[in-house]
Amino acid sequence: MKQQTATFRFALPSPPHWAVRLDVAQPPRAGQYVLAECGGPLREALFPADVDADGFTALTPRGHPITRLLPGASVDLLGPLGNGFRLDRVQRLLLIAEADKLSVLRPLLNAAPAVTLVVEGPTRARMPAPDSLPPAVELLLVTLDGSVGYLGPLESQEPAPAGQERIGPLLAELIAWTEWLCLACRRERYPALAGLVRQARLQPTAHFAQALVHTEMPCGVGACDVCRIPTRHGEKHVCTDGPVFDLLEIGNE
Amino acid sequence: MKQQTATFRFALPSPPHWAVRLDVAQPPRAGQYVLAECGGPLREALFPADVDADGFTALTPRGHPITRLLPGASVDLLGPLGNGFRLDRVQRLLLIAEADKLSVLRPLLNAAPAVTLVVEGPTRARMPAPDSLPPAVELLLVTLDGSVGYLGPLESQEPAPAGQERIGPLLAELIAWTEWLCLACRRERYPALAGLVRQARLQPTAHFAQALVHTEMPCGVGACDVCRIPTRHGEKHVCTDGPVFDLLEIGNE
Amino acid sequence: MIELAPTHKYGLSLPTPVMPAAGVFGYGDVYRDLLEEGVLGALVTNPISLRPRNVAQGQRILTRGEQVLLHTGLPNAGAKAILRQYGKYWERSPVPVIPHLVATTPAETSKAAVLLSAARGVGGIELGLAENVSEDKAVELLHAAQDSGLPLIVQVPFSRVDALAPRLVEAGADALTLTAPPRAVLPLPDAPEDKAESGTRLMRGRLYGPAVFPLLLNVLARFAAPGANQLHVPIIACGGVASPADALTCISLGAAAVQVDVLVWRTPGVLREIAAAFKAL
Amino acid sequence: MIELAPTHKYGLSLPTPVMPAAGVFGYGDVYRDLLEEGVLGALVTNPISLRPRNVAQGQRILTRGEQVLLHTGLPNAGAKAILRQYGKYWERSPVPVIPHLVATTPAETSKAAVLLSAARGVGGIELGLAENVSEDKAVELLHAAQDSGLPLIVQVPFSRVDALAPRLVEAGADALTLTAPPRAVLPLPDAPEDKAESGTRLMRGRLYGPAVFPLLLNVLARFAAPGANQLHVPIIACGGVASPADALTCISLGAAAVQVDVLVWRTPGVLREIAAAFKAL
């Protein structure tokens, strides 16, 4: 962990987000983050949606303070911070994201020869544009209103109404199929999702399922205690112990 | 008094100031001002240094919040506010300013066929650039360190050291010569300057000498009482009773 | 209609629960070109004392970030002169006028209160107390102001709500304004000439700005909120209210009405917006 | 050297009068990559209680403009676990470690104070009090913490300085931290799902940010300033200090040292800048 100066290149609309490009010597890896000084009383956490040798692109909400910078501006960063996703020699990769949290998984879309991405969202309009994904990725959609794809939520055990289908059985197959599982959902979802993993795989290896936890992280270094969450091994700091945790550690508090 | 929307055209360095151009339907006249919304908790008072039918130019300190706007931005203005300078069919006009307050008199530099401008400042480097003044204006410089022109302060009665000269006698002549006198100095100076006027002219007409008072003016409408100053006729509001006052009314409290 | 003095024989009812805070709106007519009639629920005036007060010496206003520090000395022409100048205007006011009365001595406070209550259009009086007033003195001043016979609102200093609010209600205040601005201190910017001088020059005054709002909400949560209100009189919220949403938050925390302070100078229209939000409820 | 406990048998002397406020710096080692040794005058830890405390439920932080509202629940692993984890680090600390002790009951406070004082490197204890603690209870808790035998600093809640500070000094506090952050309340941003729910959801917590600084200076002007200091113990200024100039203003108002709060998270280097400004004096 250290302090670096990045160069802000641009912020462009990338609905429903803005794409923000920063050039920096040590970019964060997938699931890691930086804390950027953007003029407010606290720093802003930025997760990479795309990383290369010269820097990274983050997807931020519209109106995010960093989108107000002028191209060429210097940005003071703390980081890269935290533990990202760790994937070794992976052939088959399963990704599960809520639609508005998908961006943190985007750096993994090319991480394996066979990638399956399950996206859950409230409705069809909130699903990612297919052309924003690499063509090789197999995309499965789940909507809470059934407007496209399977009927959500992901973990529902209830029978689907006529003409609609749940993803449950397929998801169990995918979890059995994949070598690694990476998730980006609200933290409250993880216990139920951990339950799916335990049902589908009897003895998952440590870190088989890696879940990114979103919380406010004012300091990023374990100083402020704002980001503490309960885990199977006591309270942990999302900022330093995470943001990527073993799903089975945080899925069963 | 009313609320209008101006268009910010540009802010350009005009050492030691920045020149800020606003287009607006009803620009303030010389000695009047507008209160501009620039993002801070209070509005900022802007006095015109140059006025035309389409708007006005104000000279602001470097780093003034309005200089951070982008060309074309809309600016919410209250005003024109206050009483400016009032000059009727004037042939001979005398202007007296401290160097850092000269900008508020600039709209008067062409107000008469014969204009004499006396500028007092701490030292030569703070004097206005001669090419920033109309060629017809007669410029007299007074410096507190004697580095150029007469030795200040303006109202000093003490004999000058060898090789230097006071402006006192000439100033008395100019006050006798002029039809109107307009001043822009710190308020503490006005009692002594009023004394000069009384010495040079026995029965000055009302408003012969018009002095602009600088104070903070948060509201501009007489509501906040921040700008109250003592006058011969009790306390007055600089924002609504001024900012231009009869020198003899505020010069002798 | 909002009733601010439900147990008073005259009552004090307002068409809408929004008004300027004392010290930000003058005595009533200066915003006539910017705000149409009928926007306000009441007109709280600038501070008025029996005798004329001059403006404070030295720095009167200082901003730092979003904060505004103010020290005016509560200048005013005195109750009689103000009545002469504004009495006619108050008479025609479509909403109750609430003169803000500067509590000095009990005798002066009584005299000024009686004078002001004689003016048509005056519907109640708001009493302003010094930050360090003793509890007994505060009650004495309240009784003096009650000589007016009108509904009496007391604006309670920020740091003294715990000690003063219950005493004032017990002593008969019809309503409380919570709170007067907190006292604060800031260093004055160095004048170049002063660099040599030893020590920091300071400005003392009252703190305004958006940061006061979370402090106000804490006071409301403790003293006004449904369930927590031990005071049993209407509470007028005052301090950093900056939007219709802020005003509604105050009401949901038990306030009967809100005052808007220095934001009025920057954005007079905020009073209109808040009034409209209340009308839409 | 600054002496924070001049009448205590051990004393508590600091190489430079700047330190983090409780709750912003962890237990000592997390800023090692960003701040070199020797910058701080002392290391004030995050709050420590005898028994482990869990993190608060619900929203823990909210910003609004320049303001930061914080409610963590003072989570910590408990005195014993913290000693196990950080005791070695504290032992090697070049500056005194000042654990911030959460005052719960007198018995627990005494136990925790004694435990912490056994650690090498610990030079004094800072005691944190609940906002609504009674005066007698505060004195009782102070006496309990004195069982440590070490110099004792008490951090006084913002709204309680008048009532508590003199009592605590009389009861033997070696120094006071003025102040703990003010309590404040803000509405939570509406979650889209919640629009239908009636009422405003609120967050209660401690207020941080630059607006606290003018409030701090007012406290210092009343309690610490040369001439005004009736307390006769060293005062540590805490609240919104944002620059070397701010720190020097506190010192000119009678503070013996300053604590920097949430600004450390955004700009850890501010501690270095302030220390450098003091060195240059």
Ligand SMILES: Cc1cc2nc3c(=O)[nH]c(=O)nc-3n(C[C@H](O)[C@H](O)[C@H](O)COP(=O)(O)OP(=O)(O)OC[C@H]3O[C@@H](n4cnc5c(N)ncnc54)[C@H](O)[C@@H]3O)c2cc1C
């Ligand atoms: C030792 C001492 C010496 C003083 N000497 C002088 C002096 O020489 N000249 C002088 O003028 N004063 C003097 N004062 C009074 C004081 O300094 C201020 O003039 C007076 O308190 C008003 O100042 P202020 O604007 O900061 O208002 P505050 O002092 O903050 O006002 C006092 C109270 O008035 C109430 N109030 C209600 N409405 C308003 C409003 N609209 N505006 C302001 N306050 C309002 C508030 O509750 C506030 O707490 C002195 C006070 C002390 C303690």
Ligand SMILES: Cc1cc2nc3c(=O)[nH]c(=O)nc-3n(C[C@H](O)[C@H](O)[C@H](O)COP(=O)(O)OP(=O)(O)OC[C@H]3O[C@@H](n4cnc5c(N)ncnc54)[C@H](O)[C@@H]3O)c2cc1C
């Ligand atoms: C009715 C009631 C019910 C409660 N229920 C619960 C509960 O269920 N769970 C729970 O965890 N708590 C509970 N609490 C306690 C309370 O809500 C907070 O958990 C506790 O006060 C800490 O919250 P906070 O972070 O806002 O700190 P504060 O409440 O603001 O902290 C209290 C004091 O600690 C001192 N302090 C010193 N240093 C620090 C620091 N670094 N950080 C924070 N404070 C510091 C301050 O002086 C401050 O005034 C309850 C309190 C009450 C009154």
Ligand SMILES: Cc1cc2nc3c(=O)[nH]c(=O)nc-3n(C[C@H](O)[C@H](O)[C@H](O)COP(=O)(O)O)c2cc1C
């Ligand atoms: C509205 C108002 C005006 C005040 N004006 C003055 C003042 O002009 N001069 C002064 O010394 N104190 C003034 N104060 C401050 C208090 O009167 C001052 O603290 C006083 O000395 C307290 O003593 P007391 O309780 O005997 O009135 C004023 C306070 C208030 C609320």
Ligand SMILES: Cc1cc2nc3c(=O)[nH]c(=O)nc-3n(C[C@H](O)[C@H](O)[C@H](O)COP(=O)(O)O)c2cc1C
């Ligand atoms: C450091 C600290 C921690 C606190 N923790 C709790 C807590 O966990 N639960 C609680 O109800 N109150 C907590 N409080 C708040 C007070 O303990 C609470 O107001 C208490 O009920 C007051 O009663 P008392 O004076 O008898 O202690 C805490 C206060 C402080 C200063």
Ligand code: FES
């Ligand atoms: S973000 Fe501060 S402890 Fe994790």
Ligand code: FES
């Ligand atoms: S600026 Fe407010 S009264 Fe003059």
